[in-house]
Amino acid sequence: MAIDDRASGSSKSDASRNPTVSPRPGVEWVVIDEEQAGQRLDNFLIRHLKGAPRSLVYRIIRxxxxxxxxxxxxxxSRIAAGDEIRVPPVRLAQRDxxxxxxxxxxDRIEAAVVYEDDGLLIxxxxxxxxxxxxxxxxYGLIEGLRAARPEARFLELVHxxxxxxxxxxxxxxxxxxxxDLQDQMRKKQIEKFYHAVVAGTWPAHISKxxxxxxxxxxxxxxxxVRVAADGKPALTRVRSLELYMGYSLIEASPVTGRTHQIRVHCAYAGHPIAGDPKYMxxxxxxxxxxxxxxxLMLHAExxxxxxPGAGERRYFTAxxxxxxxxxxARLRK
Structure with missing residues (x-):
C-alpha cells in the first residue's frame, strides 16, 4: 500500500406478474473483464439481466x-477475469x-466517432x-449508438x-x-493513457x-472506492506533463483496470483530480x-x-x- 517514488425461461407465474415481457435473442457468452472479476455469479447475473427477478436468476443457475x-x-461461485459465462435466453420485464x-x-455521438472499420468503433x-x-x-453511449444504427446486428462495449x-x-x-480485444486486455497488451489536471504540484519523482x-x-x-490492505492489486504509472500555479497536468496509465482507479490513486498521492466530487x-x-x-478534469486521451483481425499496432488520440x-488555457495564463 505505497506510492513508489522511483522512476431460463420464465414460468407462467412470472408472465402473469409481468404481462409485458421481452425475450432475449439467444444464448450469450460473456467474457469477464477485470472490472467484473471477483463478484459472485448471482450478483453478476442480476446486474447483467436488468429487470430479471432474483427468483429467475437462481432458477436458471440451479x-x-x-x-x-x-x-x-x-x-x-466467484467469477474471474477471462471466464466465459453462458447466459441463456430469458424473458425479461419490458418497460412501458x-x-x-x-x-x-x-448526432453528437456519431460526431464523436474517431475510428471505424468492419469490426470496431472508437x-x-x-x-x-x-x-x-x-x-x-x-440511456448511455451504447444505447445511443444502437439507436443511431438500427441496422447494426452487434454493438457491444469492450470496456x-x-x-x-x-x-x-x-x-x-x-x-x-x-x-480479440478482451483477450488483449487480459494479457495487458492494450495501452491506455489518460490526461488529468490534479491539485498541487505533482512530484517528478513519483512515477507510479x-x-x-x-x-x-x-x-x-x-x-x-478506497485504498485498503485487503483490496485488489492496483497499479497506475504517472508522468508529470505541465506545472501551473496550484495545479499540474499529468499523464496516468492504469496497468490494472479497477473502478475509479486513477481518481483514487491521485487522491491517495495527495493530489486529487480537479473537479472530482467524490475524492476532492x-x-x-x-x-x-x-x-x-x-x-471532472480526467480525459482518456x-x-x-x-x-482485431489485422494484428497491426495502432494508436488513437482524442x-x-x-x-x-x-x-x-486559464492555467497557462
Whole structure:
C-alpha cells in the first residue's frame, strides 16, 4: 500500500406478474473483464439481466443453464477475469416505453466517432454521458449508438470509463472483435493513457502509485472506492506533463483496470483530480469552480491496440473538449 517514488425461461407465474415481457435473442457468452472479476455469479447475473427477478436468476443457475467456462456453477461461485459465462435466453420485464435519445444526442455521438472499420468503433465519449444506461439513467453511449444504427446486428462495449470522464471508448461491431480485444486486455497488451489536471504540484519523482483498492457500494447504488490492505492489486504509472500555479497536468496509465482507479490513486498521492466530487474535498472543489472549472478534469486521451483481425499496432488520440481546453488555457495564463 505505497506510492513508489522511483522512476431460463420464465414460468407462467412470472408472465402473469409481468404481462409485458421481452425475450432475449439467444444464448450469450460473456467474457469477464477485470472490472467484473471477483463478484459472485448471482450478483453478476442480476446486474447483467436488468429487470430479471432474483427468483429467475437462481432458477436458471440451479437448472444448469448458466455455465462458467462450460461447467455448471453455483450462485456463490466467484467469477474471474477471462471466464466465459453462458447466459441463456430469458424473458425479461419490458418497460412501458422505450426511451430513444433525442436526435441532437445521436448526432453528437456519431460526431464523436474517431475510428471505424468492419469490426470496431472508437468514440471520443463526451463528459456527462454514461457508457450504458441503468442506475436511474435511461440511456448511455451504447444505447445511443444502437439507436443511431438500427441496422447494426452487434454493438457491444469492450470496456468502460466513468460517466464524468471523457475520451476514448472501444465498441465492438463483431463478436470476434470483442473476443480479440478482451483477450488483449487480459494479457495487458492494450495501452491506455489518460490526461488529468490534479491539485498541487505533482512530484517528478513519483512515477507510479501502487495501492490495492476496495470497492464499496452504498444502498443508493453509489460506488465508493478506497485504498485498503485487503483490496485488489492496483497499479497506475504517472508522468508529470505541465506545472501551473496550484495545479499540474499529468499523464496516468492504469496497468490494472479497477473502478475509479486513477481518481483514487491521485487522491491517495495527495493530489486529487480537479473537479472530482467524490475524492476532492469541498473547499478545493469550490476553489476549482471559482476559477472556471466545470467538469471532472480526467480525459482518456490515447489508446494503443492491435487491430482485431489485422494484428497491426495502432494508436488513437482524442482531443479535449472545450471545458477541458479552456481551463488549461486559464492555467497557462
Amino acid at each position: 437448472k444448469g443453464e448458466v455455465r462458467i467456462n462450460r461447467a455448471r456453477a453455483r450462485a456463490d 416505453e422505450t426511451v430513444i435519445p433525442a436526435a441532437k444526442v445521436l 468514440v471520443n465519449k463526451p463528459t456527462g454521458l454514461a457508457v450504458h444506461g441503468g442506475s436511474g439513467l435511461q 468502460r470509463i466513468d460517466r464524468d470522464t471523457s475520451g476514448l471508448v472501444m465498441v465492438a461491431k463483431k463478436r470476434s472483435a470483442l473476443r 502509485v501502487d495501492a490495492p483498492l476496495l470497492r464499496d457500494e452504498l444502498r443508493s447504488g453509489e460506488r465508493i 474535498d469541498d473547499v478545493s472543489c469550490g476553489a476549482f469552480r471559482a476559477e472556471g472549472g466545470r467538469r 490515447k489508446l494503443g491496440i492491435d487491430l 482531443p479535449y473538449d472545450e471545458a477541458f481546453s479552456s481551463f488549461l
